[in-house]
Amino acid sequence: MSATTGPAAPGSATAAPAPTRSVRARTLACSVTGAAVVALDGTVLTLAQPALQRDLHTGVAQVQWTSTGYLVAVASLLVLAGRLGDRHGHHRVFALGSLGFAAASAGIALAPGIGTVVLLRILQGVCGALLQPATLGMLRTAYPPDRLTGPIALRTAAIGLAAAAGPLLGGALVSAYGWRSVFLLGVPPTLAVGLLALTVREPRRTDPARARAGGDPLGALLLATALGLLVHGLVTLPHPGAGGRAAVTLAASAAAALALVRHERRAPHPLLPPALLRSRPVAAGLGALLAASAALSGALFVTTYFLQEVQRLDPLDAGLRFLPLAVLMVLGALGCPPLQRRLGPRRTALAGGGLLTAGVLVLARLDTGAGAVATGTGAALLGAGFVTLMITATAAIVRHAPVEHAGVAGGLQQTAMNTGPAVGVATAALLLALVPAGGFVPAHGAALPVLALVAGLTLPAALALPGASGGPGDGTRPSEARRSRRPFCVRS
Template sequence: MTPRLHRRLTLAASITGAVLVALDGTVLTVARPVLQRDLHASVAAVQWAGTGYLVTVAALLVFAGRLGDRYGHRRVFALGVAGFAASSAAIAVAPGIGWVIALRVVQGVAGALLQPATLGMLRTAWPADRLAGAIAVRTAAIGLAAAAGPLVGGALTAHFGWRSVFLVGLLPAGAALLAVLAVPSAARPAAAAPGGGLDLPGAALLALALACLVQTLVALPDSGWSAGTALGLAVAGVLGLALARHERRTARPLLPPALLRSPAVAPPLGVLLATSAALQGVLFPATYYLQDVLGLDPLQSALRAAPLAVAMIVAAATSARPAKRHGERAVVLVGTVLVTSGALLTARLGPGSGTVGITVCFLLLGAGFGAVMATATALVVRGASTGEAGVAGGLQQTALNVGPALGIALATTTTGSGDPGAALTPSALAMAALAAAGTLLAARLPDGTGRAPESVTRP
């Protein structure tokens, strides 16, 4: 197999796997009310079908990335895709909501396996100087899938019922498996060779800390600040401290200190966390603003917000060229400034705001986040050695899972007990401050395109 064909098949498998997860997360949203009625389930039970998946994924991403580093990203990816497809098919024939929740947790395990592997495979197969372009295409595909998901989910649910939503991913799963099985196995880096052992205590502590944190953040918009919220955050903090203590003492830590201290990894992870939180923290009250303040129906609201998805896709797909010419730091700085500006302009929206003003806000938010997501992801993945690409990919995915939950929780805190739509201004201002913090982190990124810490062995 020629190197070019190897890279293209790897990219195709990576994109298809990432799209599979993105599509699954968005098509389900519009199907939940129908699922609830069909299975005679409570609102809380249906919410757990989403929460159980989200918590499971967030808890296992980094450990799954380490498994890819040790046993090969191709194998872990194939296992994750097969598990994701099998659990999706099983949910489609589930007899009750209890089965749906349990199978969504299983699906979360599979999703955690395949997501870091999509980046690990790219890091192994693509030369460092061309990696950003491959990741930009992957990011744009994710944005397209996320934008198309509600439309696909709505059409399927309306004509074939909620069970069809879980079958839509079987075709891309099959395509991803065919693509990755056609790629020959690459030799594992020496750092990931068998014999060193896995940091299972560290993996357990990290999983528990993240699960507790994400569950607390996800529950906060409904439960508000309470003793349970404080307890959840306190437990997550204690587990985090225990993890830090353990990682300093163990011989082979799950989170390598050199990776976490790398200027090409830690700052872009912080930028991804801050900007994804700011974006979702603005979109949460903006959705209520469009429907409750402006009186738009869900379809009209979706059309008003469509420029965000379009701008994100275009910015992500075209970010590699300016990053190569002007450096990743410049592109990420521009992206965070655009997100900050979009949040500030959103704070000025009111009952009399017109379509043009709303469109400009969404364009700025989408363009900024698309550029940040693609470029910062390339920095994180390229900043890790091939033996730690899975852990780096797991950290990147963790930031993008925790960030939205954090942003919505902060927006809810800013809103208080009032109407989220009416409280758009304070929420958007708070998110602008968060995005500005991301700009400060972006200023710490390495200048120029930089070099990978370890040469990539071409197939």
């Protein structure tokens, strides 16, 4: 396949040939598989933790660190990992993260004690942070902006399938082969796509700014500290007697964030590019994803406890009540690209935010006699709304990020998606503790009504998204829109 290049603008990077179909196919396979494996890993671990605790003769607090350590490592390093992809190539960073993830997973399956498991889970989190932003950064460099929605939708559908299959697959594996088998599950696919990513050569760019990218070690340290302390504080906040410790941790996170803002304003080559942060679609998309993921995770947390502690359903029956959520996530991911082409990002995101808010409100009405239809309806609305909002907001973030900052944009998107659930669950657990009269019955408590307000925050964020893809509503000049659709020229 031949490729031609257009003339380079003065002072810009040298134009690179457009990726071939083979490169795009391999990139899409790596992106979809990597994102799905990370989603699957999180869901299967939850079911493996009780067996892990019994087998290694350890306490609940130590087992909890198998999740907390991973989350802190991921949240701390996502943006830095994205910047490394911008500097050294997203396929290389993805390969490093995938191969490291496979090695850490295999090591956990062979671990002799809980200390080794926790350390390897932290290493797995570091590797997960390397590969997650790259799954979006690779797509941004392989596809023109007006063709990103389809690959992102396919990636999201794979995440939905993995999240849906995780509890069933994890339960079956733990029952038949023990907890170690769930960690072996992710080794073959991550090993395969890590090696596949090494076969893709990214074009070299001579942009001096790209060569200097990533040269902000103090900014990287401050951001990692702020995000790590934030996630750790949110995770420990709901624990009995941990309120004071969590408050100190969150205060330290705020102090690190303020120091980061001050430093980034003065840094010659900041970790967080000002042009990216000033982009209205990028900021709106990040806000929508943060609110949506917080509302979804908090609602699922409350409803799961309601089904198992109040209605006394076993884990499998409770999981089946949420099956409509997984089904609508997959169907919604497939239907979102044509919907977005018809309605534009703004109206599509508004529809998704409205469905998500309605789903939380339906679940907020559940009482002790609620049946499968009521729960399934709320779950279906959650799934349809969340996936629509996630694809639309993610496409807006990635599309409006310059190619040279694609990794940072992917890191920020993943940071929102990882921080939101911690905020949502912490909010729900805190409200359940403050309003104990209703127990875990949603209709008698305050948790889900508050989370409905959080879901409603996605609506003003959606209003700030472009009105049409590539049109005047997204702030792109017609000449720029035409250049973005050139099939044989990729500018940086």
